[in-house]
Amino acid sequence: MTNSSSPDGVMLTERPSGRSVTTGARARMSPRRRSEITWALIFATPAILGFVLLKAMPILFSLYISMTDWSAVGDAHWVGLDNFEKMLFADPLFWRSLQVTAYYTLVSVPVSMAFAFFLATLLNQRIPGLGIFRTIFYIPSIVPIIASTVIWLWMFNPDFGLFNSVLGAVGIPKLQYIFSEDQVVPSLVFMSIWGVGPMMIIFLAGLQEVPKELYEAADIDGSNAWHKLVHITLPMMTPTILFNLMISMVAAFQTFVQPFIMTNGGPNNGSLFFVFWIYRKAFQDSQMGYASALAWALFIIISVLSYLIFRTSNKWVFYRGGDD
Amino acid sequence: MTTFSRRKALALAGAVALATGLAAATPVLAQDCEKVDLTFTFWGSVNEKNDIENAVKNWNTNNPCIQVKPMHIPATGTNYVQKLTTMIASNTAPDIGYLGENQAFQWATEGKILDLSPYMGETPDQQYIKSTIYKAGDTLMGTGLATGVMLIYYNKDVFDAAGVPYPPAKADEAWTWQQFVDNAKLLTKDRSGKNATDPAFDPNAIDTFGVTLPSWWGGWYPYVMSNGGQFANEDGTALTLNSPEAVEALQGFQDLIYVDHVMPNPTQTSSLPTGDVLMQSRKVAMSMDGMWRVTDFAKLGINWGVGVLPKWKTAETVVLSVPKVIFSQTKHPKEAYEFYKYISDPAQVGLFKSGLWAPHEKAYFTEPDLLKTWVQAEGSAYPPEAMDAIVDYTLNHAPQQAPVYQLKNIGQIMSEAVEPNIQQIMNNKATAQDAMDKAVATAQPMMQGRW
Known part of the structure; x- marks a missing residue:
C-alpha cells in the first residue's frame, strides 16, 4: 500500500536529510500536486495505521503462535512445526473438516453461480416490473444471516418444516436434511442458493456491459438465443465469472455461521466446516497455537487454489481490451 | 457484617450506620478505610442477572470498603470463554468469576486460578458436597457456585389419567429400569389414544411421549454408573464406556426411542420446546433434567412433581456444579474470598429459594435452620417431596463425581470422541456396543490421565 506512492513518500519523509536525492523529483512536480499528495497521505494514515496495527500485526503474530503451544491464557512454548505435523498425521478431524468443506465448496460454488447467472439473465430482459423482481431476488442477501439461518432451521425441520410438508403433499418420503450425516452438506448447499443476490447483481452488471452491436450482428446473421448465449454472452462474461468464482470459492471455504448456528458441526461431524473447527479449537479447547496453525493451513x-484458478484463467477468460 | 468486625477502625462507624439505617450507604464510611475494587463476571438469564445484581448491590451497601462491579457476560456458545480469554491474555482478568469446567481445569494448570487451599483448609470435602469441589492437581480452585442434581420431573395429571403411580421420590424406592420402561409405555399415547403397550399402537403418530432424557452426558452417564459402569479406567489412560455395564445402559437409552417408542428421537427433540413447556402442553409425561429447572416448572402453573432416576443396579445420580474461581491476577485475594463466599450464600442470593440453585455446603442439607433458607423457605419454589428427591438424593445418592472433575483433556475427549458416537446411538446409526468401541478407540490418543 505504501509502496505505490514511494517516490513521493521518500521525498516527504526524508526532506531534512535527503535533499539532494529528492530535488529531481521535486522539480518535476507542481506545488499543487505536492500538496495533494501530502493531504492524500495524511488522509490515508488512519487506514494505513489500521491495516498495520489491526491486520498485519495480528496476521504475523498468528504465524508466530502457530508454531507454539499457546493456550491464550498461559505462556507460549516454541514447538516448531509440531502443530502442522499433528494436523497432517495425527488429527483425523483435520481431514474430516477439510473433506466436508471441500465437498461443500465443490458443489455450492458451481450451483450458486449457475443459479445467479440464470437469474441475472432473466432480470436482464426488458419486462414490466423489472425493478421489483430485481429487488425481490436481492432482498434475501440483506437479511442478517443469523435471522435467515434460523428461518432455514425451521424450514428444514423433518417433522413440521416447510420442505417436508411440501414433499409429503406430493407423496415423496420425508428427508432428514441437516439432521442426517449424509444430507447435511447438500441441505446447506441448497440453502446457499438463497444468498446469491450479490453475485446476481455482479452478473447483471456484466451482462449490461456486453456490447449491443454484437447481438445485433448475430441477429442479422440469423443466430438463435442459444447461439447468442454460448458465443457472445458467455465469452464476454468470463471476467465476471472469474471474479465471482474467486469470491465465492473463498467465501465457501470460510463457511462458519451455518455449522455454528444450525448443526454445531454434527451429526457425527458431518458438517464440521474448517473455520468452525478452527473456532472450536481456539475457543472451546483453548488450543490457540493449533488453531492458528489450522488457520494458516x-x-x-486458498492461496494455492486461487493461484491455480488464475493460472488457468488465461486459457478461458476473454478480456475485451485484447491481450496486450 | 464480618468485614465490619474485621476492621477495628470501622467498629464505631458500623454502629452509627446501623443506628441511622440508610446512612450506611453513604460514601462517608468509605473514607475510613482503603477502598478495594473487585470485578465479578457471571452469566445467566435475565432473572439470574437481576438476582445476582441485587445480591451484589446489597454487598456493596454493606461493604463500603470492598466495592464489587458485577459484569454480566451472556454465555451463548463460547462467548463467555472468549471474553474471559481476552481479559486474561491482556492482564485485565476479573477478580472473581464463574468459569466453565474445561477452562477452569486448563487455566488452573496454567497458574491463572488462585489456589484456595490457604482459605478453605485441607479437607473441604467435610464441609462441601463432593461434586462441588474442584481440584486440579495441587490447585484447589474452590467450589462451584451451587449444586444441581439430575432428577425426573413429571406431570401428575398425565400420570393420573393413565393410572400410573408417580415416580418415587425416595432413592430406596427407585424404579428399576424395566419398571421405568413399562410405566413409560403406559404413558405414551398415539393420536388415536392407544398407549405403547397396545398392539395397534402407531409409533409414527405419537401424541404424548412417556419420557424425554437429555442427550448430553448428564442424561446418560448416571445410568452407566448405576449399572456399575465407568467413564474411564483407574489411571485415566483409557475410556471404559464399551464395558458390558456401560453398553447395557446406553443400549437401554437407544431402545427407549427405537424399540420401546416412549421417547422422541433427537430430530424430533430438536424441534420440540424445552421439557417444562412440553410437560405443560402434555406432550411428555416425564422429563429428566437438572434440579435447576425447578424454577421453570414452578412458573408453569401445572400439577408437577419431582422423583428420583430409575436404577439399573444402584439408585445413583450425578450432582453438577459450575466452578466459581478467583483469578490469580487479583490484587486483593482476601477481599475476593469474602465476596466469593457471600455470592453462594443462600441467605443472600434469591436463586436458591427460587429453585435455580441448590446449596453446596452439606450443612444446608441437614440443619433445619439452614434448610429454611432455601428448600423450606417461605414461598420457596420446591414441591414437598424435594426433601427426599433433592435434599436426601444430593447428599446420599451421588457417590461419584462426574468425569469432568477427574479426567484431563475431557473437553476434547467429549467433543471429539464421545459425543459424535453418542449421537450415532441416539440416531440409531450404530448399536451402543459399536459406537462405544469406536469412541474408546478414537479417544485413545487423547487420554492424558486423571487429575
Whole structure:
C-alpha cells in the first residue's frame, strides 16, 4: 500500500536529510500536486495505521503462535512445526473438516453461480416490473444471516418444516436434511442458493456491459438465443465469472455461521466446516497455537487454489481490451 | 457484617450506620478505610442477572470498603470463554468469576486460578458436597457456585389419567429400569389414544411421549454408573464406556426411542420446546433434567412433581456444579474470598429459594435452620417431596463425581470422541456396543490421565 506512492513518500519523509536525492523529483512536480499528495497521505494514515496495527500485526503474530503451544491464557512454548505435523498425521478431524468443506465448496460454488447467472439473465430482459423482481431476488442477501439461518432451521425441520410438508403433499418420503450425516452438506448447499443476490447483481452488471452491436450482428446473421448465449454472452462474461468464482470459492471455504448456528458441526461431524473447527479449537479447547496453525493451513489451501484458478484463467477468460 | 468486625477502625462507624439505617450507604464510611475494587463476571438469564445484581448491590451497601462491579457476560456458545480469554491474555482478568469446567481445569494448570487451599483448609470435602469441589492437581480452585442434581420431573395429571403411580421420590424406592420402561409405555399415547403397550399402537403418530432424557452426558452417564459402569479406567489412560455395564445402559437409552417408542428421537427433540413447556402442553409425561429447572416448572402453573432416576443396579445420580474461581491476577485475594463466599450464600442470593440453585455446603442439607433458607423457605419454589428427591438424593445418592472433575483433556475427549458416537446411538446409526468401541478407540490418543 505504501509502496505505490514511494517516490513521493521518500521525498516527504526524508526532506531534512535527503535533499539532494529528492530535488529531481521535486522539480518535476507542481506545488499543487505536492500538496495533494501530502493531504492524500495524511488522509490515508488512519487506514494505513489500521491495516498495520489491526491486520498485519495480528496476521504475523498468528504465524508466530502457530508454531507454539499457546493456550491464550498461559505462556507460549516454541514447538516448531509440531502443530502442522499433528494436523497432517495425527488429527483425523483435520481431514474430516477439510473433506466436508471441500465437498461443500465443490458443489455450492458451481450451483450458486449457475443459479445467479440464470437469474441475472432473466432480470436482464426488458419486462414490466423489472425493478421489483430485481429487488425481490436481492432482498434475501440483506437479511442478517443469523435471522435467515434460523428461518432455514425451521424450514428444514423433518417433522413440521416447510420442505417436508411440501414433499409429503406430493407423496415423496420425508428427508432428514441437516439432521442426517449424509444430507447435511447438500441441505446447506441448497440453502446457499438463497444468498446469491450479490453475485446476481455482479452478473447483471456484466451482462449490461456486453456490447449491443454484437447481438445485433448475430441477429442479422440469423443466430438463435442459444447461439447468442454460448458465443457472445458467455465469452464476454468470463471476467465476471472469474471474479465471482474467486469470491465465492473463498467465501465457501470460510463457511462458519451455518455449522455454528444450525448443526454445531454434527451429526457425527458431518458438517464440521474448517473455520468452525478452527473456532472450536481456539475457543472451546483453548488450543490457540493449533488453531492458528489450522488457520494458516487454510490460508495456504486458498492461496494455492486461487493461484491455480488464475493460472488457468488465461486459457478461458476473454478480456475485451485484447491481450496486450 | 464480618468485614465490619474485621476492621477495628470501622467498629464505631458500623454502629452509627446501623443506628441511622440508610446512612450506611453513604460514601462517608468509605473514607475510613482503603477502598478495594473487585470485578465479578457471571452469566445467566435475565432473572439470574437481576438476582445476582441485587445480591451484589446489597454487598456493596454493606461493604463500603470492598466495592464489587458485577459484569454480566451472556454465555451463548463460547462467548463467555472468549471474553474471559481476552481479559486474561491482556492482564485485565476479573477478580472473581464463574468459569466453565474445561477452562477452569486448563487455566488452573496454567497458574491463572488462585489456589484456595490457604482459605478453605485441607479437607473441604467435610464441609462441601463432593461434586462441588474442584481440584486440579495441587490447585484447589474452590467450589462451584451451587449444586444441581439430575432428577425426573413429571406431570401428575398425565400420570393420573393413565393410572400410573408417580415416580418415587425416595432413592430406596427407585424404579428399576424395566419398571421405568413399562410405566413409560403406559404413558405414551398415539393420536388415536392407544398407549405403547397396545398392539395397534402407531409409533409414527405419537401424541404424548412417556419420557424425554437429555442427550448430553448428564442424561446418560448416571445410568452407566448405576449399572456399575465407568467413564474411564483407574489411571485415566483409557475410556471404559464399551464395558458390558456401560453398553447395557446406553443400549437401554437407544431402545427407549427405537424399540420401546416412549421417547422422541433427537430430530424430533430438536424441534420440540424445552421439557417444562412440553410437560405443560402434555406432550411428555416425564422429563429428566437438572434440579435447576425447578424454577421453570414452578412458573408453569401445572400439577408437577419431582422423583428420583430409575436404577439399573444402584439408585445413583450425578450432582453438577459450575466452578466459581478467583483469578490469580487479583490484587486483593482476601477481599475476593469474602465476596466469593457471600455470592453462594443462600441467605443472600434469591436463586436458591427460587429453585435455580441448590446449596453446596452439606450443612444446608441437614440443619433445619439452614434448610429454611432455601428448600423450606417461605414461598420457596420446591414441591414437598424435594426433601427426599433433592435434599436426601444430593447428599446420599451421588457417590461419584462426574468425569469432568477427574479426567484431563475431557473437553476434547467429549467433543471429539464421545459425543459424535453418542449421537450415532441416539440416531440409531450404530448399536451402543459399536459406537462405544469406536469412541474408546478414537479417544485413545487423547487420554492424558486423571487429575
